[in-house]
Amino acid sequence: MLELRNLTIQLDREDRYLVKDLTLSLAAGEKAVLMGEEGNGKSTLLKAILHQAGWCTVTGDIRLEGPVGYLPQFPAVEGTLAALFGSLPVWDHVEVLASLGIEYDSLFSTQLFSTLSGGEKVRYFLLSLLMQDPDILLLDEPGNDLDIDTLEWLEQFLVLCPQTVLFVSHDETLIERVHPTILHLEQLHRKSIPRLTRSSLSWPDYIRQRQQSMDHQDQVAAGQRRDHEAKMARWRRIHDAIEHRQNTATRQDPRKAAALKRKLKSVNAAGRRYEKERASFQEFSDAEEAILTRFDPGIQVPAGKNILEWQGSVVAGSQILCQKVFLSVKGPGILGITGHNGAGKSTLLRQLHSILKERPDLRVGYMPQDYREILDLSVSAADFLKDWPEARTRLGSMRFTSGEMNSAMGSLSGGQQAKILFLKMVLDKCNVLLLDEPTRNFSPLSAPVIRQALKDFGGRIILVSHDRKLLQICDEVLELTPDGLIPDRRFAQD
Structure with a gap:
């Protein structure tokens, strides 16, 4: 069981809250996915639960029943595989x-992690946790970075394992197949207000319901304002007509003017009531939307260009991983490359x-x-980034705060670093993109935007990926x- 009570996490460097007064409970054996846009604090929340978020002020109660296994976003181990597994009960986990x-023998290898x-790092580290x-x-x-076969194993493991699991994932297919409890972490009002939404719906149903709810909320809010404006327009016509009649009658008929004055007072009171009604209006939806700067639509590669x-x-190094590779790529399009880990x-x-990168006729982004x-x-x-005025504008549109723009990039999330790399390729007007797992650090809300941006790109893309939805937009997958x-x-x- 995992329980959080009134958990508040405040970023010291920006005086910004990632979560505030969060209360959350996961039952024994429950699986929950923590998701949200890049830089919203998902990894920090996991580390805060383990009391490892030294760059934040963390308050509240954290209750963990039983030993905890933690897989960081970027697993790192000093030393060899033999040192990692030497004291663990390897034989109990042969399956x-x-x-x-x-391979069993690899656990006692002198190869450096x-x-x-x-x-491979993810697989070995995860294995050491399970042991x-x-x-x-x-x-x-x-x-x-897991290959597709291992991803399918991971999906089954998450469905069947007896442990309580809280995980961060950007893999839409995995989330759809595991069907965990959804914990959607958002930063609203220019990252000034954190919000966490919990849902037991499937991922596609959650997205659909979320959009329908926002659309309905916006329709109600717009209708209230439209009706109010029409009511106020009628009020202004009545008010102006009575005021005009009163000004005219004052000189000709004092008693009629007094009656009009009383009527105008009543109309003004109605106007004040109408204005007070605005306080009870439905607010327009304030939910994060995935935003990524797009490539120049004018970038094109001729169809026959080699x-x-x-x-x-x-x-x-000294190891030959593949003896014979032949690759011929011409013109625009998307080539995807898959393969086992390693x-x-x-x-x-x-x-x-x-x-x-040595070709003078190509502008290559990597x-x-x-x-x-x-x-x-x-x-x-x-x-x-060069072209800083334009870069600053674009980063701002992607919800980077001023503090994030001017902080060391090592303090940013992996998704924010990926956005910076994308922006550099956009500013450099690259017409050839070489992308290694380009969606791995983008949220499930951002990933569809990434896919559309790559589909619309008029140049040539060669990408390595295990993202099954991204591979579906490729013209060819090898x-x-x-x-x-x-093939x-x-x-x-x-």
Whole structure:
């Protein structure tokens, strides 16, 4: 069981509340997904529950019944796999090993944890948590970087496991299949008021009901204001007519003027009542909408233009991950690349970037899996981005506060860092995009906006992803295997 009472989390650097007087209870075995827009404090809330949010002021009562397992958004372990698993009851979890596609012998390897791929880090770290038999699991993006087979295992695990699970996820497909309790964390009124909505509906039904509720609220609010304006227009006509008659009668008939004065007093009282009615009007809906800066619609790549003609091997250090890769890419469109964790997808995209960035006829944008390849996290977005007046305007439209624009990017959420990378590609007017897991840090509300922006892009996109909804918009999806790139028939176009 997990219980929060009157929990308040205040960001010290901005004097802003992420949650305020939050009371929440999850029953034993209950599964709940914490979701919301980028930078709303989802990861911070998990860390606050564990008393690890040192950059915030946290007050309230936190009750955790039983041992807790915590998967951070970016798992990191000093040392080798053998050091991680050496004291854990490996034999008691052989079935989980097989389900995760992890070989028994690898648990005693001298390979450094830091050298694993993003998906491998999540799998090994999650395995180490399960071997400690926690009663409560706090998982920050457990599906990040996992290949599709492991994602499907994770979905089944979340449905069937006996633990109480509170997890952050941006994977719409996973949320739809697991059907957890939805905890929607929002920041309203320019991030000045936090709100958490709890729902037992499925994700598609929740989105549909939320939109219908907002539409109804806006219709009622607009109708009240429209009716009020019509009432006030009639009142003004009556008021002006009586006032005119009174001014005329004052000189000709004092008694009639006195009667009109009394009538005008009554009309003015009615006007004051009408104005007071505004206080009870329904407010217009104040809910967050996903906002992402869009690419210039004028960016186009000619249909026959040769973007890439490459044959080679995928090599990570001294290890050859794939001996023979042939890739031919022409004109605009979206090419998706899938593959098992550790297959070399990120390495391949990095190699392609090193080739294409030298082409003078292309403007290449690159979004790596590890943003630190591009972003210096010690500097602010203001220092990183060129064309600052325009960049500032666009960041503001994406709900960055002034403090967030001028803080070190390392203090921002992964989704906010991703937005900065997208904005840089927009400002640079890139016509070729190389994207490694581009939706991994965007909320389920933002992901559809990302997909539409990429569909509308007039240039060429080569992306690596395990996001099943994103892969559905690709013109072609190839799977990277030890034998090369082959069509991924799971996403074959009709």
